[in-house]
Amino acid sequence: MRIKVLYFGRLKELSGASEESVELREGAAVEELFARCSAERPELRKFRASLVAARNREFVPWNTPLRTGDEVGFLPPVSGG
Amino acid sequence: MNPFPPEDRVEITRSPIPNAEIAREVRGEGDGAVATFDGCVRNHSHGRRTLYLEYEAYESMALLKMREIAAALHTNHAIHRVAIIHRLGRLEIGETSVFIAVSSAHRAAAFDACRYAIDTLKKTVPIWKKEYFADGAVWAEGELPPVPAETPAAKPASN
16 A cells, blocks of 8 residues: 655654655554654654654554555654744 | 634744734624734744744644644633634744734633643644754754554544
């Protein structure tokens, strides 16, 4: 299945991309998606504990299963205002 | 949760925020109070002199979260109208980055709702700021938004 991945803030700088398309096995969860995205980006992997994931614009836990066409954002701590 | 009230104004903009206009717009004839919060760019951060800030957002999600805040204000406070506007891009010292206005018949509800709105925005809305100094730039330390707990039964939500 195909997942659209978005990076923001410092994660965008660390990953070198604001957006990418990732092919994952059916039923994979957010955690597996992040493992895939950070596999060749050790700097990104170090941020695992201080980021949250959003699936289709809602915050979700790491074990949330994904479906094809989902949009997943990896978000560092927010600092608006 | 209540549907998003049509008279509320929730926006993300790259232009200067018209604070006075927004504060005027939320006011109705039955209102006795308008509480506003003007978040502006200050010239220092952690003892360093700030030159300017840059804001970016996950825009579609940020708007969704801002609308949720507005809806929650109507559920929990006896208020009339809400405006929440956040600006993105480069902002100079003294400029408004976020403006919130809440109208109500009596002042307590407007004060309380306005305070809740900015506190919740800072914790849950996906917006980030980068602080620029004479000798470099850093992403502002932020808050990690609360996320629903993991459950073994977590299922894909409907789209």
